[in-house]
C-alpha cells in the first residue's frame with residue numbers, strides 16, 4: 001500500500017501519543033516535536049515519498065531526527081522507535097494507563113508480579129485480592145482503582161469517541177479496502193454515517209467483486225496496519241480493535257443486499273423500527289438482507305437504499321436525519337428539507353492566514369486555494385489584537401487590508417471581504433474601537449476565554465456582542481471541543497432573539513473537534529428564525545475541505561440551503577452583509 005502523507009501523519013501522532021505515555025510528560029519536547037511534524041506533513045502539498053530527509057528537515061515544523069523517521073517510514077514501512085514503543089505498550093496496557101492513579105511504575109509491577117496486562121486482568125486481580133497484596137499497595141489503592149475504572153466506564157463497550165478521532169480511521173480503512181481487487185463496493189454505516197458527534201464503534205459494509213473470495217478481504221482487514229487485535233473473523237464478518245482501542249466491524253454482503261444492509265446498519269434503531277412498521281403494513285418484511293414479501297419471500301428491493309425507500313413510498317432520507325425525529329413522516333409527505341451539499345456553499349467566511357500567529361498559509365496561497373475550490377467569495381478573518389501571541393495590531397490590519405484589496409483586484413476572480421475574528425471579552429466587549437471595527441468589511445466574533453462563568457453572564461456577554469453592528473457572525477458559539485471541553489453555557493432564547501433582531505448569523509464551525517453551534521442548537525435556532533453560516537475556520541489549505549463536515553452537520557440539523565447565508569450568490573450576500581452591519 002502506498003505511504004501517503006496522511007499515513008505519515010498518523011504514524012507521527014501515534015509516536016507522540018506513545019512518547020507522552022513513555023515520558024509521563026504531556027509537554028515533553030519530543031511529544032510536541034512529533035505533533036508539530038504531523039501537522040506539517042498534513043499540510044504539505046508535495047508527497048513526502050518524493051522528499052529526501054534533508055528536504056523534509058527544511059520544512060518548518062519538521063526537525064532533523066523526525067525527518068529521518070519519516071524517511072524510514074517511507075522506505076521501510078515502519079519506524080524503529082514507534083515499533084519499540086508499540087512493543088513496550090501493547091493496547092491492553094495503554095488502556096490500563098488511562099485509569100487515573102495508575103502510572104508506569106504500577107504498570108510494571110502488575111506485569112511482572114501478577115502477569116496482568118489489561119483491564120480485565122486488573123479487575124480480576126482486584127476482585128481476588130491479589131492486587132492488594134502487592135508490595136506498597138493495599139485495600140485502599142485497590143478500592144480507589146476499582147472506583148476509577150467504574151467511573152470512566154473504561155471496560156464497558158459504551159465508551160464513545162469524538163467523531164474527529166474516528167472519521168480519519170474509517171476513511172483510511174475504507175480507502176485501503178476499496179483498493180483491493182476483491183472489493184466491489186465499501187462504505188461505512190452506523191452512527192458515523194449519521195454523523196453523530198460521538199461514535200461507539202465503526203460499522204463497515206463491503207460487497208465482493210465478481211468471483212472474489214471473501215477471505216481475501218477479511219485477511220487484508222485483519223492484517224491492516226491499524227488493526228491491533230482481531231476479535232473475531234468469519235466469512236461474513238470480521239471485528240478488529242485498532243491500536244487506540246476503537247472497535248471496527250466489517251461485514252461482507254451480497255450485492256443484491258447492499259442497499260438493505262446499508263439501511264439496516266446505518267440505523268438508527270428507531271428509524272429502522274419506523275421503516276419496518278411501514279413494511280409490515282404492506283405485508284412485507286424488512287431485514288438486513290432485503291425487503292421481501294412476508295409470505296412468499298419474494299424480494300421487493302435490496303440492492304440500493306433508494307429502491308428500499310421508494311418501495312416503502314418514501315423519499316430517500318439523508319443518513320444524517322435518520323434519528324426518528326419526524327423524518328419518516330416527512331419522507332412520506334415528500335417535505336424533507338433540501339439536502340445541503342458542499343456545492344451549495346459559495347463562500348467561506350472564517351479563514352486564517354499566516355498574518356496571524358496560528359495560520360499556516362500565506363494570503364496569496366490561501367486565496368488561490370479558495371478560488372480552486374470554486375468559491376465566489378471569502379472573508380479573510382485573522383485574529384484580532386486581544387488574542388495574545390496570535391492577534392494582529394491595527395497597523396497590521398490596515399496593511400493587510402491594502403494587500404488584500406490589491407490581490408482581489410489583480411486576481412479578479414473572487415470577491416474578498418477584509419474581516420477579522422474578534423475576541424468576545426468577558427463583558428461582551430470586543431477588540432479595537434468601534435470606529436475601527438466599523439471599517440472592516442466583515443467581522444466574526446468568538447469566545448476564546450472565560451469558559452466557566454454563570455449562564456446569565458455568558459448569555460449577556462453573547463447578546464452584547466451580537467448587538468454590536470460590526471459583528472456579522474458569532475463564531476463557534478460555545479467554544480466547546482468535543483470530548484475535551486464542554487464550552488460555555490447559554491440561555492438560548494435571548495441569544496436567538498438578538499440574532500433575529502439584528503440579523504447577526506450563527507456560525508456552524510465545520511472543524512470536527514468543534515462542530516459548534518451544535519446540531520441541537522441549530523435545530524432550535526431554525527425554529528426561532530436564526531440565519532446560519534457554514535465556515536471552515538481554516539488555518540491551512542487542507543482544512544478548507546472541512547466544508548463537507550459543515551454540510552453534513554446542516555443535514556443532521558435539518559437545515560436547508562436557504563437558511564444558510566453563504567449559499568447566496570455574491571450580490572445577495574453583499575446585501576446581507578451590508579444590512580447586518582447597518583444594524584439589521
Ligand code: DGT
Nearest residue numbers: 190191199200201203264265266267268269272273
Ligand atoms: P454507536 O456505534 O453506538 O455509535 O451507534 P450505532 O448506531 O452505530 O449502533 P451499532 O453499532 O450498535 O449498530 C449499527 C446499526 O445497526 C444501528 O444504528 C442500527 C442497526 N442495529 C443494531 N442493532 C439493532 C437492533 O437490535 N434492531 C434494529 N432494528 N437495528 C439494529
Ligand code: CA
Nearest residue numbers: 190191201202
Ligand atoms: Ca456503530
Ligand code: CA
Nearest residue numbers: 201202203249
Ligand atoms: Ca457495531
Ligand code: ZN
Nearest residue numbers: 350352421537
Ligand atoms: Zn478562527
